Structure formats: structure tokens, C-alpha cells
Amino acid sequence: MRRIFNRWFLTFWVVAASVAPTFGASVVVNEIMYHPPSTNLAEQWIELFNTDTQPMDLSGWKTTKGVQFVVPAGTVLPARGYLVIAADLATFAAKNPGVTNVVGGWSGSLNNSIEISDASGQVINSVDFYSDGDWAVRRLGPVQYNHQGWEWFAEHDGGGASIELINPALPNVYAQNWASNRDTRSTPGRANSVAITNAAPFVSAVAHAPIIPKSTDTVTITARVLDEQSS
Numbered sequence: 657m658r659r660i661f662n663r664w665f666l667t668f669w670v671v672a673a674s675v676a677p678t679f680g681a682s683v684v685v686n687e688i689m690y691h692p693p694s695t696n697l698a699e700q701w702i703e704l705f706n707t708d709t710q711p712m713d714l715s716g717w718k719t720t721k722g723v724q725f726v727v728p729a730g731t732v733l734p735a736r737g738y739l740v741i742a743a744d745l746a747t748f749a750a751k752n753p754g755v756t757n758v759v760g761g762w763s764g765s766l767n768n769s770i771e772i773s774d775a776s777g778q779v780i781n782s783v784d785f786y787s788d789g790d791w792a793v794r795r796l797g798p799v800q801y802n803h804q805g806w807e808w809f810a811e812h813d814g815g816g817a818s819i820e821l822i823n824p825a826l827p828n829v830y831a832q833n834w835a836s837n838r839d840t841r842s843t844p845g846r847a848n849s850v851a852i853t854n855a856a857p858f859v860s861a862v863a864h865a866p867i868i869p870k871s872t873d874t875v876t877i878t879a880r881v882l883d884e885q886s887s
Contacts, residue, residue: 682708683733683772684828685783689818689842690766697765698744699751701758703844704772706733707824714739716775721782723770725762740844748844755845783828787813790831811836818842823855825884832858857883 686705702719706712711734717727725741733739742748742760749755771782785791788808797807812819817836820843821828828834835850843849861880869875 682706682710683712683714684781684821684824685770685772686738686821686824686828687818687843687848688766688770688783688785688812689844690768690785691787691812691814693814693816695814696747698747700766701740701742701748701760701844702766702770704733704739704741705821705824706735706737706739709735711735711737717780718773718775719762719770720773720777720779721769721771722766723762723764725760728759731759738845738847752842752844757845781828785819785834786831791819791834811840816840818844820848820850822848822850823852823884825853826855826858826882830858830860830882832856832860854884857881 683704683706685702687703689699689701692699700723704714711732714727714731714733715729717731719725719741723743727741731739738757740748740755740758740760741762742758743762743765745758745760748758748760752758768786769782769784772780774780787810792808792810792813794806795809797805810819811817815836817840819834820837822833822835826833833855837843838849841849859879859881862877863879864875864877866873866875
């Protein structure tokens with residue numbers, strides 16, 4: 657049988673933009689324990705980080721997606737400081753003795769999103785997180801019924817680890833800026849185990865045109881590249 661192959665000679669132009677991200681607020685969601693191994697929802701918590709060089713008064717701030725909680729009056733987040741918001745204070749204290757920069761006692765449970773708003777209701781920071789796709793890795797699962805397939809795996813999805821922000825100087829909406837705690841534990845109230853100040857650039861919004869190219873077409877590939885540096 658004779659096979660005939662169509663060989664396309666295409667010219668690729670890569671158009672990329674390196675941008676320095678800007679934040680409207682200095683307080684970001686920095687760490688999340690959403691799926692403790694025990695599945696006890698009282699062990700859930702999130703951590704906020706103040707990226708600014710000035711303290712921030714969080715009195716009256718609230719979680720406005722996922723769980724419901726209002727930060728007590730007089731709560732000040734120090735410059736470059738951390739604050740844990742726990743589902744249940746007694747449970748958190750038992751699991752994390754010695755961590756005192758914590759408030760809590762929320763209602764509801766974390767699903768796949770968290771949103772922080774200030775006392776006026778303005779959204780300050782919001783993160784949607786997942787246990788598959790860019791938030792996980794693809795690996796071979798266990799053999800079941802003489803068959804072995806691929807599955808999504810993430811230590812932060814019930815494996816004992818929290819999910820931590822890598823570089824708060826970059827937007828925390830990108831999965832590329834998050835990773836499971838490298839020790840399969842957590843770092844509530846202190847610097848993340850995966851924290852670095854020079855992360856690899858984030859590549860997103862990759863597209864090409866024309867969508868269905870002909871063999872004579874020039875294909876243009878575009879992508880958005882985010883990095884700490886603007887050049």
C-alpha cells in the first residue's frame with residue numbers, strides 16, 4: 657500500500673508580551689488548606705499575606721465566596737506579615753500549636769474558590785483553585801480490574817499538603833503560581849515552603865491564526881508571558 661503525506665512548510669512568528677503585573681491591593685490569599693487528609697472540614701484554613709511595606713487594618717474584612725467570616729475589629733496585618741483564617745480555632749490550635757496570628761470560626765466550607773473583600777464590600781483578592789488540570793500532574797493510577805489508567809494527582813488534594821503561593825509579586829490567579837507544600841505539610845502563619853522571588857515566566861493565552869491553516873499560510877502564534885521583570 658502506498659502512503660502519500662502532505663508536507664506543510666510553515667513559518668511561525670511568536671508574538672509575546674512580558675509584563676510586570678500590578679495589584680489593586682496588597683493583601684493576597686497566600687496559602688490554602690482545603691482538603692485535609694482526615695476530611696474533617698473543621699481543619700480547613702486559608703492564609704493572607706500583606707505584600708506591602710505598611711501594616712493593613714483588616715477590621716470588618718470578610719470572606720465573600722466559599723465561606724462566611726468577618727474579621728474581628730482591631731485585627732492588623734503587619735507589613736510583609738501573615739494572618740490565618742481558620743474554620744475552627746480550637747481545631748486549628750490543636751493541629752498547629754504555637755501559631756498565634758490566627759482568627760477564625762467561619763461557616764460553610766471551602767470548595768474551589770475563596771474571595772476576600774474589605775469592610776466596604778470591595779473585592780480585594782479572589783482565587784479559584786482546582787485539583788486537576790494545571791493545578792495537578794497527570795500520572796498512572798493503580799491497577800484496577802486488570803486495567804491501569806491515567807489520573808490527576810495533587811498532594812494538596814487530600815495528600816496532607818496545603819497549596820502555597822510561589823511568588824506573591826505575581827498574580828495568584830494563575831495555577832503556575834501555586835504548588836503543593838514541598839514537605840507535604842503546611843506553613844500557616846509563616847513563609848511558604850515553595851516561596852521564591854524569581855519564578856519562571858507564566859505562559860498563557862496561547863493561540864494561533866489562521867485557525868485552520870493552508871500549506872501556503874504563515875501561521876502566527878501569540879502568547880501572553882508574565883514575569884517579575886518588565887523587560
